[in-house]
Amino acid sequence: MISIFRMLFIVGLLANSHLAFGQAKPDASTDLFKPVGPVPVIKIAVDAANIKLLEKEPRKYFHATVRVGDQSYADVGLHLKGAAGSYREWNDKPGLTLNFNKFTKGQLFRSVDKLNLNNAAQDGSYMQELLANELALAMGVPSCRCTHAIVELNGRKAGLYVLKEGFDKTFLHRHFENPNGNLYDGGFLTDINGELKLDCGIDNGRKDLKELVKACSEGDANKRYALMEKLVDVDKFAASAALQIITADWDGYIRKPNNYRIYFDPKSGKAVVIPHGMDQMWQNPGEGLWHGWGGMIARAIMDHPEGKKKVVAKLKELTEKHFTVEKMNKRIDEVFPRIKVAMATINKDWANNLEGEMKGLKDRIKQRVDYLKVELPKLK
16 A cells, blocks of 8 residues: 555656656746737836936946736836837837846746847738747747737837847757857847857857857868868758748848857857847748858858758758748738737727738748749759
């Protein structure tokens, strides 16, 4: 007969099976990025003194109070974000970064310390970044989860936003066994040989970046590619490159370079290029598949026959498993009703316009799928 103590032990073990069998604890952010019910309203309050600081140096963090439902967060770091096409002033519809941990150590919002609120200034469908990031995740490329929110600024409804998790230690914990490596921000139109900002990690005088730059500059193509296989996670890079080709991403690392982060993973000893800013996808459904490449890493890998072979294989995998008209339309149809209702609370005309934007996005995706069916088999 099983003793009462043994029975209690077994019950406790089963109740905490995610711990007993070495699985991670449930992530409190999961519900945020797999939402049900109405789009949340994020109310941001900034006092007059901090608004004055914002007006002087909008890219620096200043203090804000954030309220979501019945939860309030004090001393949240906030700064304006966005590049040439998406940047807006505070009194308009600004893109925002919220850092809950910036001034209050340990403060998190549903287990996340940094969130981006993207104003979708270049995406009338509010869907492109969400879809592209989900495709990246499906291909095993570290990428940010996305959802939506309504944002109020000092009581003023700024509008519907794309809510996206930030690049920080929390993000690294989810994607890498060792999150203590160096994470660099690619900045605006800056390759790895530029002065990239260190977001996380320890300043080593850019030794990791310099070694990679040197490898990309190797004159012999075969030696250069061999160095890429040693220093870069080529499989993840090939998957990311395939994503940028399929989405006709003209503003990502392989073309510009732009819109990326790079993480030096201590466990593998390899660099991982992480896509970012994917809010202008499928603008040209008939865009060719193989261009000249902009990023140093892209050239070193994609201009070599072995690298091209890997990218082409990822293109085929992506089009066969994930990027189909049926799957993309299904995902759009899952998200659209929720954001249309949210938009109607702001402006009913905008909600009606959203239907047209969504139809246009579906049409462009179908055109891209049809184009790929014809052109991808030609790519050797």
